[in-house]
Amino acid sequence: MLTLPLEACEVTLTDQATELLGPWRLDRPHWKARRGLMWIRIPGLAEYTVRDGRQVEIYPLSNEASALNLQHFLLSTPLAAISLQRGEIPLHAATLVSPDNNEAILLCAHSGTGKSTTAAALCQQGWCLMNDDISRLSLQEGRIQVWPGVNQIRLWPEACDLLELNTEQLAFSQGMKKKLLWQPEADTTPRPVRAIIELVRPRKEGLTELETGWQSVNGSAAIGLLKLHTFRPPLIAALEASLSHFQISAQLAQQVTLERLTLSPELTPQQVAATIAERWI
């Protein structure tokens, strides 16, 4: 039941708290990390210990912690830690495959911008979903590749309304907040990355044409963007993954198109999806 979407990783439940000694590069009450090791607690639910990119121990803090809930949080920060420990970049991004080619487009955005909603709108227009929230990037024979992961989209009820999804047929996501799970057509094949798009939606209305639209992100700005959108940026240094992160970022900046799409706040998810499809199909 408790699984991660990657090879060669053991997930075990334990009935004893893991005793760990410092020193730590990241040392906070609920979160500690150093090279090869991360410990993290979600109060009232569980503690997760992640080792060497291949082992996770879960210590439930409550008898009421359901397997589904433990799995939900396993797919968050612990998955990102494993990815960094393996020398990958866990990008906070959705991955989609366009209808007419085999390359992947990644959408990253700050929380609340509408990344998942846009991904869902693209799926309604024929794209396939490879990842919703964390997209693992690695170098394979010199090429940047994205790996398939969780292919369900978690949507706020308001987003479901905008997408005209029948919420009565959708299950609630696990976790503490009630998002809904929508399962579009999935793609489960590792693929080369064609482009990474950062979605930006300023709060100000009535933006001019010059303030919206596509903008290339190159060089050091591209590397900064990749660091900014890495899932849990403090883990990069804490797990001593800075070098591998930089190496992949530098290759990404050379091989992959990185663009920022600044959206007018008035645009619907369908219009945003059409804008992306027009450029990238």
Place this chain on the structure above:
Amino acid sequence: MSTSMILLASYPKSGNTWLRILLSNLLYPAEAPISINDIRVGGFHCDRRELFDQLAPWDASDLTQAQVDTFIPEVYREALQQRQQPVYLKTHDKARRNPQGEWIFPGDCVSAAIHIVRHPLDVLPSYAKHFGLSHAEALECMLAPEQRGSKPLLYDKRRLPEQHGSWKEHTASWQDPELPFPVYRARYEDLRRNPQQEFGRLLRAIGLSFTEQELATALEYSSFQALQQQESQNGFKERLRKSAAPFFRKGVIGSGRQEVEPELQQRLLDTLAPELAAWEYLSGPE
């Protein structure tokens, strides 16, 4: 800790944005008059989910409010380590402790707070318009938000949800004698009537230095008419999209008397009578 925060605290629609604009005009005179869409003070982005999600161990959208409160002090500490200058944080949250007993605004992160209180009868119509509610719904939120059920207020998904609580809870929370930092208070009505003196007192209390002329100039750039004019010309990005009125709506002392239905006025005044008396509001905003 390399620097610290100064909190700008108030119940919603009680003059907080006015204070932030005034501070911006005072602290950045070369850029005055400051655009209301580029307020320089108070937007320390700790209320943004994006910052929380980058610095906390888990995504805010996966957490309960109590769990978010657990991690908030850590987020402030981390965010402040990246700053060189003192930062101002606007907040409509009630002051409170998290389940571990720690103040969500911890004493080692905060050097002082300014707390503005406005007569709740004047807050009511403005609050209603801001959140797209009827006066009766807004009164329910202001008196007993826990009875409102699951219907949420119209918040921006990019921000952490505010826990401002009832007007009574909120106001009392910022008067808690155990708060681990000094709190300097003012009534909105006194700030409107005598801004030079009252703002001067507050801003000097938090350690700012300025001349009377500099404050007068900043006040002129921050006048309600000037802000209304900016909003009518350029819009205001902090206005909620479903809001039923301009953000800078009236700002008039006593407007609640004219706008709110008499039975709702009476209920509010009866329910909050002890608190109103304590703040020297006798029968209404005057």
